Amino acid sequence: xxxxxxxxxxxxxxxxxxxxxxxxxxxxxxxxxxxxxxxxxxxxxxxxxxxxxxxxxxxxxxxxxxxxxxxxxxxxxxxxxxxxxxxxxxxxxxxxxxxxxxxxxxxxxxxxxxxxxxxxxxxxxxxxxxxxxxxxxxxxxxxxxxxxxxxxxxxxxxxxxxxxxxxxxxxxxxxxxxxxxxxxxxxxxxxxxxxxxxxxxxxxxxxxxxxxxxxxxxxxxxxxxxxxxxxxxxxxxxxxxxxxxxxxxxxxxxxxxxxxxxxxxxxxxxxxxxxxxxxxxxxxxxxxxxxxxxxxxxxxxxxxxxxxxxxxxxxxxxxxxxxxxxxxxxxx
Amino acid sequence: xxxxxxxxxxxxxxxxxxxxxxxxxxxxxxxxxxxxxxxxxxxxxxxxxxxxxxxxxxxxxxxxxxxxxxxxxxxxxxxxxxxxxxxxxxxxxxxxxxxxxxxxxxxxxxxxxxxxxxxxxxxxxxxxxxxxxxxxxxxxxxxxxxxxxxxxxxxxxxxxxxxxxxxxxxxxxxxxxxxxxxxxxxxxxxxxxxxxxxxxxxxxxxxxxxxxxxxxxxxxxxxxxxxxxxxxxxxxxxxxxxxxxxx
Numbered sequence: 001x002x003x004x005x006x007x008x009x010x011x012x013x014x015x016x017x018x019x020x021x022x023x024x025x026x027x028x029x030x031x032x033x034x035x036x037x038x039x040x041x042x043x044x045x046x047x048x049x050x051x052x053x054x055x056x057x058x059x060x061x062x063x064x065x066x067x068x069x070x071x072x073x074x075x076x077x078x079x080x081x082x083x084x085x086x087x088x089x090x091x092x093x094x095x096x097x098x099x100x101x102x103x104x105x106x107x108x109x110x111x112x113x114x115x116x117x118x119x120x121x122x123x124x125x126x127x128x129x130x131x132x133x134x135x136x137x138x139x140x141x142x143x144x145x146x147x148x149x150x151x152x153x154x155x156x157x158x159x160x161x162x163x164x165x166x167x168x169x170x171x172x173x174x175x176x177x178x179x180x181x182x183x184x185x186x187x188x189x190x191x192x193x194x195x196x197x198x199x200x201x202x203x204x205x206x207x208x209x210x211x212x213x214x215x216x217x218x219x220x221x222x223x224x225x226x227x228x229x230x231x232x233x234x235x236x237x238x239x240x241x242x243x244x245x246x247x248x249x250x251x252x253x254x255x256x257x258x259x260x261x262x263x264x265x266x267x268x269x270x271x272x273x274x275x276x277x278x279x280x281x282x283x284x285x286x287x288x289x290x291x292x293x294x295x296x297x298x299x300x301x302x303x304x305x306x307x308x309x310x311x312x313x314x315x316x317x318x319x320x321x322x323x324x325x326x327x328x329x330x331x332x
Numbered sequence: 333x334x335x336x337x338x339x340x341x342x343x344x345x346x347x348x349x350x351x352x353x354x355x356x357x358x359x360x361x362x363x364x365x366x367x368x369x370x371x372x373x374x375x376x377x378x379x380x381x382x383x384x385x386x387x388x389x390x391x392x393x394x395x396x397x398x399x400x401x402x403x404x405x406x407x408x409x410x411x412x413x414x415x416x417x418x419x420x421x422x423x424x425x426x427x428x429x430x431x432x433x434x435x436x437x438x439x440x441x442x443x444x445x446x447x448x449x450x451x452x453x454x455x456x457x458x459x460x461x462x463x464x465x466x467x468x469x470x471x472x473x474x475x476x477x478x479x480x481x482x483x484x485x486x487x488x489x490x491x492x493x494x495x496x497x498x499x500x501x502x503x504x505x506x507x508x509x510x511x512x513x514x515x516x517x518x519x520x521x522x523x524x525x526x527x528x529x530x531x532x533x534x535x536x537x538x539x540x541x542x543x544x545x546x547x548x549x550x551x552x553x554x555x556x557x558x559x560x561x562x563x564x565x566x567x568x569x570x571x572x573x574x575x576x577x578x579x
């Protein structure tokens with residue numbers, strides 16, 4: 001219980017920090033919302049990591065949701081922001097359900113590359129169809145009403161900040177519940193032993209598909225929020241670089257607990273902001289070094305390190321990256 | 333007696349190698365079968381075909397009156413066929429208790445998304461099974477921390493959690509120190525007896541075979557060369573020459 005308590009304090013402290021910073025320094029609202037969006041998307045990617053699968057194409061779901069928001073908001077400007085977000089999530093779930101049927105047949109590098117390939121097709125289609133998608137210039141989204149209320153820019157951002165924060169906390173709890181449910185533990189079983197899953201009467205593909213759908217919805221939500229806060233969607237929202245950033249944050253934060261996604265996103269955003277301000281020329285190098293340090297010092301990510309340090313961690317997965325499938329591998 | 337599992341003309345070849353050669357076989361409820369044979373005789377292949385992991389080139393398999401030929405393992409398992417492996421198939425990143433909990437949840441069918449795993453299964457049943465296979469003290473440890481003998485026990489226990497009608501164990505004592513083999517078998521048999529599970533195990537140790545089996549089947553080159561009461565089969569000339577190497 002003490003460990004859970006720590007995470008609660010961490011969550012409350014983090015949330016307060018987001019609110020206070022956002023209200024005290026209005027310029028920081030957007031980066032905070034963006035950071036939270038990254039955290040929500042990474043929750044989805046981390047679910048795949050628990051199954052031992054790394055997707056290099058998950059940003060496509062943010063892209064699908066983002067463009068759904070843009071298309072709808074341009075076609076029906078009177079649509080409420082909340083409806084736009086729901087529609088975006090719905091679209092990403094729909095796409096995830098279909099793409100999932102194909103990708104859950106593959107594992108490891110094939111799973112990762114197939115996701116990447118599909119996301120790149122989407123990226124170039126959106127980039128080329130200028131008449132419909134605005135090409136690489138993207139589409140502008142006018143500020144919609146939120147729950148029927150019209151806001152000025154500052155108010156809109158504040159509401160979005162609070163809403164995103166609440167969504168992040170709620171989803172963090174939801175995802176953590178999922179991780180510890182029968183379905184979530186079976187998902188982690190895909191990493192270590194699919195043969196056993198099948199011999200328990202479970203379909204490993206179905207278990208992975210459930211998780212995939214979950215992750216597509218989460219990334220979709222982040223994309224919808226992202227589109228609203230920026231007031232603009234461009235194909236970059238679904239680029240492979242963005243997918244890579246989600247994976248980067250998942251490694252940085254660790255997948256041992258849902259809060260890892262947000263800790264990772266916070267560090268990622270801070271390093272980016274710091275580097276943009278003080279080391280403009282070498283910000284990628286700074287991110288790279290951060291990742292190297294994390295992999296060497298804390299292979300289970302920030303959350304793994306915290307759990308180990310609190311010494312209250314229940315025995316859990318060792319490294320989410322060091323696969324131990326081989327020693328368990330069975331061939332007829 | 334009802335045939336729990338029955339095969340007719342079951343055949344499978346890998347290229348030129350005949351791994352199963354026209355096998356007609358049946359196992360009745362309540363039997364305790366030991367399968368013996370040299371490495372490569374086709375014992376595991378036969379298990380793999382019966383449990384759906386491999387598809388036969390010819391022949392049919394019935395389990396509990398249903399034709400299961402060509403079905404996936406997960407479907408056959410649902411009819412009541414449990415299996416353990418020569419190389420234990422565990423969830424190495426989960427604790428011993430969680431491994432059993434996942435099995436118990438799988439037996440119930442639809443997996444919950446929100447209810448914590450430990451709460452969606454019968455806790456007393458889990459503890460009882462842990463006790464039965466002498467793993468209670470290690471319940472909270474990672475499965476990967478167990479020594480080979482206990483891994484074998486956990487592997488069997490995971491199959492047992494499904495409440496199978498038949499449990500097939502592929503070499504439950506291989507990789508276990510010889511002085512521990514009898515303890516392990518006694519533990520397993522106690523667990524099987526308690527649940528009245530029909531069993532079939534592959535075994536190389538003649539001592540164990542004659543002590544725990546009610547029937548022995550000897551595999552030679554993809555065929556059942558001898559099948560019957562242990563004393564009879566172990567004394568037959570072909571088995572002594574080809575498998576035991578004592579003639």
